[in-house]
Amino acid sequence: MSYCLNPRCPKPENSDVVKFCLTCGSKLLLKERYRAIQPIGQGGFGRTFLAVDEDKPSKPRCVIKQFYPQAQGTNTVQKAVELFTQEAVQLDELGKHPQIPELLAYFTQDDRQYLVQEFIDGKNLAQELVEQGAFNEVQIRQLLNDLLTVLKFCHARQVIHRDIKPENIILRASDAKLVLVDFGASKSATNTALNRTGTSIGSPEYVAPEQIRGRAIFASDIYSLGATCIRLLTERSPFDSYDINNDAWIWQQYLKTPVSNELSRILNKMLESIPIRRYQTADEVLNDLQKSPVAPTPAISAKPVTISPSTPQPAGNSKSHSQIDRELEEMKTQFLGGVKPQKNKINPPTSTSQSTSKSIIDDELEELKAKYLGNNNTPNQ
Structure with missing residues (x-):
């Protein structure tokens, strides 16, 4: 057509x-x-x-x-x-x-x-939010790492975007990279421009207080990116995540999935209403993100079982004779040379002293076995 x-x-x-x-x-x-x-x-x-x-x-x-x-x-x-x-x-x-x-x-x-x-083929983050639901911490960290480098590039060329919001960020289908679009509201941040009150431009939900007054600075883009993250985490307008009466952000109350204290601290600093308290550059945010990576989920591993004859086993958790025999055999192997004998392998003859030691160890292990089984009158089925 x-x-x-x-x-x-x-x-x-x-x-x-x-x-x-x-x-x-x-x-x-x-x-x-x-x-x-x-x-x-x-x-x-x-x-x-x-x-x-x-x-x-x-x-x-x-x-x-x-x-x-x-x-x-x-x-x-x-x-x-x-x-x-x-x-x-x-x-x-x-x-x-x-x-x-x-x-x-x-x-x-x-x-x-x-x-x-x-043309950027993909869906913007507002569409992604509707279709996929709230973002989690891993996704928000990926978003920040992706877009802060773009902001760093823009700011190095003295350009303030002034309209960062989910609708202006596209998830490119070909490589899953985030693309920042719509520079129609962007502003050249020359020294004279920064010292002059300009036009208030941008989407009110995401605009920093100083930008509303026509005094956008580089940190204004950082504020808008923080507000975008709040929107994606809570599925709520940033307006609804701010307590006007107490002048405080309350977005943590509306999280769909919990986030770490480190990420909360970073987002809150991005959202400081007083510019001097906010991150001043994209690099500052990136440095804090790198200092507080997402902690990996520890692998679950079974702890080795040790036998203590002097400690009675809990009721209902007793071991079978065969289990005890195997564990005692392993202990015996360690005492006699540290290497478990292998099947189908010919072992050299042992000396008389080795035989004597083996006999003593056998006796001691039998005593341990007897003491252990004495605490368990009914063998396992």
């Missing part, structure tokens, strides 16, 4: 063999190569479509973003233009990272701005 990109087209669906919309006559191919096939999202600044690249033999899928602001007012529209252009610039730089979509094209057609980016 071909989908017409004219926002006012009453019937945008077309067959995939035509080049112009049969309803409104608009050109269906962007730059003579990118064909939209279905809408996949719409926000305040534009619309998003799944598309194919007709210029390549394999016709790989891609994503078209069309600038189409819904808000009114000169200042608002100007800000929308600025953000859309900025997203293209950011993707052009950041798309070199394997966990950020690559920018394929940025252009204007029919007086509308477009950007085309790599």
Whole structure:
């Protein structure tokens, strides 16, 4: 199918063999190569479509973003233009990272701005949460290790994402890597930009307090990632995991599976409302994660049984004669040379002193056996 990109087209669906919309006559191919096939999202600044690249033999899928602001007012529209252009610039730089979509094209057609980016095949974490249920500690640690390296890459290039949430993190089907998408709200963190109050952007549930006031910093992304983890662990909105009256996070009360004290401490530090008390860099969080790995479950192994003739055996837990004979034989073997004789092996003749020692040991072991069996009047069946 071909989908017409004219926002006012009453019937945008077309067959995939035509080049112009049969309803409104608009050109269906962007730059003579990118064909939209279905809408996949719409926000305040534009619309998003799944598309194919007709210029390549394999016709790989891609994503078209069309600038189409819904808000009114000169200042608002100007800000929308600025953000859309900025997203293209950011993707052009950041798309070199394997966990950020690559920018394929940025252009204007029919007086509308477009950007085309790599398609990430997979489900976002909000969808994963609905289908798979709450995440556990191992999954959250994997998520943090995966995404903190992406944030480190972005922050090193002076980019603050400003909209980290489950919907903007895709679990890529091909390699199970997490991909950070939607840089439409991202901000360049130059010194002048950081010292200037900007626009409050982002999803309120996940936004750090300073970002709400238009003063986003690198640590604001760390806060949003922490709030994302709380959402995935509890299946609740971060709003519902915070006690406003006592100014305290209470997410631990709503956990589906318990987490370690170490992970709780790390998440709470990511979620500090006062920025200076929060982790300042992705590296700081990664270092604490590495210092407190998940403790492996200890292997269950049977303890060796030792016979103590002076200690009576508990009732109902007595041993059979054959078991006692085997254990005494092992003790005898250890006394006589430390190696258990093997079957079908010819042993050299022993000296007289060895025979005498063997006789003494036999007598002592028989006494132990007699003492032990004296505590057990009824032999096992």
